[in-house]
């Protein structure tokens with residue numbers, strides 16, 4: 001995390017201050033609605049991110065990009081020269097901390113089914129910020145230098161976007177389906193790979209489906225030696241094996257779990273991977289034992305239900321509004337794939353796996369596991385940042401059965417804890433970074449009200465959500 005603002009500047013100095021040390025480009029300024037040394041949010045419905053019931057008539061003061069005071073409207077001392085925003089009962093909640101994000105979209109060949117991904121450095125960062133994602137972890141990339149440049153340019157104020165926890169290129173084994181992925185042949189390759197990309201500025205890592213146990217183990221140890229974190233989208237290695245080896249996190253809830261496969265051979269991704277999740281008996285002792293093992297090993301799980309919903313027969317049809325954001329070729333790809341998925345007879349193994357995965361996420365959380373959430377803007381091409389962020393969080397309520405307050409906590413505080421950033425982000429508390437969302441609704445009772453976000457404050461600077469969305473209309477898929 002790059003801290004743009006001074007953490008403390010004395011009050012008398014505030015009006016004339018060095019708050020403007022961030023130099024925003026003319027382009028970024030187009031989306032900035034509030035940029036004041038001290039901002040007072042009055043009469044807020046406060047959702048703190050910790051899961052507590054929303055409190056009406058609250059005031060939050062931010063100074064120099066940090067939260068400096070939180071409390072009842074009637075108890076506030078408004079500092080001189082402060083910008084005051086009367087929220088009139090609108091919700092104020094922490095910015096979203098989303099953990100399975102990417103700067104690329106699916107761009108497979110419809111005809112040959114050859115896998116491909118396309119980097120979208122222009123539109124994706126804006127969509128993330130527009131939806132309220134103030135911090136994202138990129139969870140694997142296909143163009144490392146592009147990802148690092150995007151992060152640097154956002155931090156420098158050149159382009160609008162979220163804070164980025166940059167994940168290195170994938171740690172993949174033999175037989176990758178993506179042409180952009182390197183194949184590690186042996187454990188020594190993983191060590192060299194981790195050290196190289198750490199030196200280039202990446203601060204987290206992700207193992208991918210074909211990686212085998214010895215190579216993953218070498219990667220985990222090398223990452224931990226650099227005091228960094230590693231997650232994985234597994235297949236050839238089981239959840240139990242990876243947790244035993246000390247991995248920090250696992251992606252895609254339990255939908256990438258091959259622990260219950262009947263065809264599983266050591267270090268191989270089984271052919272029945274998906275069917276085996278569809279066939280899981282979630283009430284069995286073996287499921288409970290695995291969940292308890294992961295919790296004992298402090299393995300964090302990331303839910304990514306939005307991208308998996310895109311393979312279910314019951315998924316909703318895309319709204320005209322969502323479609324209006326796509327470039328013609330990406331819209332065409334998505335609609336064709338959507339039609340293909342919808343043409344099958346329900347329930348499919350994808351449908352059943354989705355239900356089981358959702359159940360296991362809730363069980364894992366209820367048993368004491370740390371659950372986080374991410375979007376994974378890939379899949380059928382229709383899950384994109386912004387709309388996909390909201391959908392991933394809505395599904396925590398709709399599919400998993402969490403309360404809206406729990407879902408918000410998973411999408412804010414839990415994400416911050418997983419990244420090790422919870423001292424600085426994830427809740428509305430004094431001393432934390434002013435990453436805040438103004439919402440014209442109440443997502444603590446209706447989670448879909450997240451879609452009513454108006455202003456997104458990142459490090460104390462307020463961006464106009466609508467303007468950010470409008471700036472990418474018709475372009476998502478092109479750049």
Ligand SMILES: [Zn+2]
Nearest residue numbers: 100139140376
């Ligand atoms: Zn992913």
